[in-house]
Amino acid sequence: MALLISDECINCDVCEPECPNNAISQGDEIYVINPDLCTQCVGHHDEPQCQMVCPVDCIAEDPNHKETPEELQAKFDRLQQSK
Numbered sequence: 794m795a796l797l798i799s800d801e802c803i804n805c806d807v808c809e810p811e812c813p814n815n816a817i818s819q820g821d822e823i824y825v826i827n828p829d830l831c832t833q834c835v836g837h838h839d840e841p842q843c844q845m846v847c848p849v850d851c852i853a854e855d856p857n858h859k860e861t862p863e864e865l866q867a868k869f870d871r872l873q874q875s876k
Contacts, residue, residue, distance in 0.1 A: 794833070794854040794855060794856075794858055794859045794860050794865075795816075795826060795828035795831035795833070795854075795855045795858035795860065796826050796831050796833060796841060796843065796844070796852050796853065796854060796855060797826060797852070797853055797854070797855035797857075797858075798817075798823055798824050798825060798826055798851055798852050799851040799852075799853065800822075800823060800851075801849055801851040802823035802824055802849070802851045803848070803849055803851075804819075804823060804824065805848060805849075807846045807847070807848070808824060808842075808843035808846060808847055808852065809824060811842040811843055811845075811846050812826075812831075812842065812843055813834060813837040813838070813842070814830045814831065814832055814837075814869075814872060815830060816828075816829075816830035816831040816832075817843060826843075826852075826855070828855060828857075828858040830872065831855075831858075832865045832866075832868050832869045832872070833865055835862065835865040835866050835868075835869050836865075836866060836869030836870070836873070837869075
């Protein structure tokens with residue numbers, strides 16, 4: 794499942810540089826996560842790094858982009874091949 798940043802985001806800028814897939818970017822009002830690039834850090838880390846550093850705990854699983862661990866690993870593999 795990709796992750797989603799809620800409107801509780803305070804634009805603190807700490808999550809974007811932590812994302813190994815460059816899935817996080819500044820949106821119109823808050824940071825946003827591209828679900829096509831988000832693997833919840835599968836293939837890079839044991840836990841999603843953005844969630845680890847978020848001071849307001851505003852990053853949760855995106856219910857509109859449900860993926861199994863196997864699907865996240867396959868997405869990671871595809872992203873690595875396209876580099």
